[in-house]
Amino acid sequence: MTGPAGAARSTGARGFGIDIGGSGVKGAPVDLDTGALAGERVRLPTPTPSTPEEVAKVVAEIVGSFGWTGPLGVTVPAVVTHGMTRTAANIDHAWIGAEAEVLLREMTGCDVTVVNDADAAGYAEVQFGAARGHHGLVLVTTLGTGIGTALIYDGRLVPNTELGHLEIDGHDAEHRASDAARDRDDLSWERWATRLQHYYRTLEKLFWPDLFVVGGGVSKKADKFLPLLELQTPIVPAALRNEAGIVGAALLAAGGDSKR
Numbered sequence: 001m002t003g004p005a006g007a008a009r010s011t012g013a014r015g016f017g018i019d020i021g022g023s024g025v026k027g028a029p030v031d032l033d034t035g036a037l038a039g040e041r042v043r044l045p046t047p048t049p050s051t052p053e054e055v056a057k058v059v060a061e062i063v064g065s066f067g068w069t070g071p072l073g074v075t076v077p078a079v080v081t082h083g084m085t086r087t088a089a090n091i092d093h094a095w096i097g098a099e100a101e102v103l104l105r106e107m108t109g110c111d112v113t114v115v116n117d118a119d120a121a122g123y124a125e126v127q128f129g130a131a132r133g134h135h136g137l138v139l140v141t142t143l144g145t146g147i148g149t150a151l152i153y154d155g156r157l158v159p160n161t162e163l164g165h166l167e168i169d170g171h172d173a174e175h176r177a178s179d180a181a182r183d184r185d186d187l188s189w190e191r192w193a194t195r196l197q198h199y200y201r202t203l204e205k206l207f208w209p210d211l212f213v214v215g216g217g218v219s220k221k222a223d224k225f226l227p228l229l230e231l232q233t234p235i236v237p238a239a240l241r242n243e244a245g246i247v248g249a250a251l252l253a254a255g256g257d258s259k260r
């Protein structure tokens with residue numbers, strides 16, 4: 001079981017979160033009072049093709065293996081409005097326009113809430129992670145294959161901000177500044193930090209956040225690039241890392257914020 005040290009004492013309330021990614025579908029029960037996983041995390045490979053129907057079967061398998069029947073939160077790397085997925089990043093294009101919430105409800109028998117992956121991770125960071133206890137505007141960015149963003153004001157999520165797609169100097173920001181771009185262009189930490197500086201400076205000028213939180217796998221190596229940035233806004237690495245999506249999805253499904 002994992003979770004932030006010194007978290008609140010649990011009253012036993014449980015939720016369940018599933019994180020759908022380009023390569024894996026991960027799920028676990030979550031202690032809703034502490035943000036800790038309440039059981040072993042299960043990971044199955046994302047099926048090929050990664051259509052909604054095929055992925056829903058994998059989600060149902062994971063949920064079924066726990067005998068879970070309660071509210072279920074599911075993240076997707078996509079814009080989600082009213083239960084419908086509207087875009088698709090690193091998953092099959094059949095997700096565009098899919099009634100994802102209805103499909104997953106039918107497949108699992110659970111009351112399903114589908115949310116954007118960065119929104120779930122960001123919400124978890126504000127509730128139980130690096131931005132815990134922060135008031136005002138928190139802007140969480142996940143640096144991975146793309147750049148995901150979550151905007152949270154006084155603990156309330158503004159969904160689907162998609163600021164990884166800000167156009168900067170004629171480029172889609174994530175194409176220049178994601179972790180995948182660092183790999184693709186074989187950038188040193190310094191060269192990548194120059195791109196990040198430009199990106200976060202632009203976000204800062206547009207949103208004036210009180211805090212930036214940087215998530216995604218590369219946040220494990222935050223000491224290599226965060227100290228190179230010169231910003232007015234404090235910027236800190238995510239605390240929940242791998243588990244943030246699962247935890248945030250479970251919290252949002254349990255009605256932790258606007259259940260849309």
Ligand code: BGC
Pocket residue numbers: 077078079087089116117118119142146147148149162164174
């Ligand atoms: C997508 C977002 C997603 C992010 C991280 C972006 O390319 O547009 O919806 O949150 O990648 O997966």
